[in-house]
Amino acid sequence: MNFIVFLGAPGSGKGTQAQMLASEYNLEHISTGQLIRDEIKESTEFGFRLERECLSGNLISTEDIFNLLGKKIKELSIDRQVILDGFPRTLDQAKLLKDFTEKTGNQLEKVVCFDIAGEALIERLTGRFMCADCGAVYHKxxxxxxxxxxxxxxxxxxxQVRPDDAEEVVKKRLDVFHEETKPLVSYYDAQGVLFRLDATQSVESIKKTLLKNIKLVAAE
Ligand SMILES: [Zn+2]
Known part of the structure; x- marks a missing residue:
C-alpha cells in the first residue's frame, strides 16, 4: 500500500482535491474526520466514547484515531493507493505512521502541503453566511x-453568520492548526517527501499540479 498525506488548514481545499482524485483515479480517500463521524453513527461502545469526547470539546486522542485508521486500512486491498486526509496532525502521529508503514511494508509516497496564507483562508471561511429562515448557504x-x-x-x-465561521473562531482554529503542523512540515521536508503547493490557485489548476507531482499507481 502506498500513502499520500494531504496537509492543509481548514479551508485550504485539500478535502475537495482528495475527493476528486479518489473518484476519478480510483484512489482510496481516508478522512479521519469522516471515520470518526462514521464510528459515532454506528453506535458502538467505541463510538459512544468518541461522541462524548467530541461533545466535551476534547481532541480525539492519537491512540483512538490510529485505531480507527488501522481498522479501515485492514479492509483495503494491499495494492491500493491511499490519500490520508486529516492524519497525521502532529509530530507524534507522523512518527506513529512511519513505524506503521515500515512494519507493514507499506510506503509513504508523498506529503502534499496545501499552502495558503491566513488572510486568504480567513476570507474564504468567513465569507459564508446563511438565510436565517431556510438555511440556504451563501458566500459574499x-x-x-x-x-x-x-x-x-x-x-x-x-x-446570519454561522458561529463556526465567525472571524475570531476561524483565527483560533487556524492558529491551533499552524502550531501543530509546522513541525510536521519540517519533519517531512527533511525526509525529502514534502511537496508544497500554492493552494490559492483554482481547483482545476491545483488538480493539474497534483497530477504532475504525484505518482499514481495504476489500479484496477
Ligand atoms: Zn431562505
Missing part, C-alpha cells in the same frame, strides 16, 4: 443571492 464573494439581501429560495431578508 462567489455565491451571493441574485437580488442583494433577499434569499433566492424563500425570499427572506434575514441572514
Amino acid at each position: 464573494h462567489h455565491n451571493s443571492p441574485q437580488q442583494d439581501g433577499v434569499c433566492d429560495f424563500c425570499g427572506s431578508e434575514n441572514f
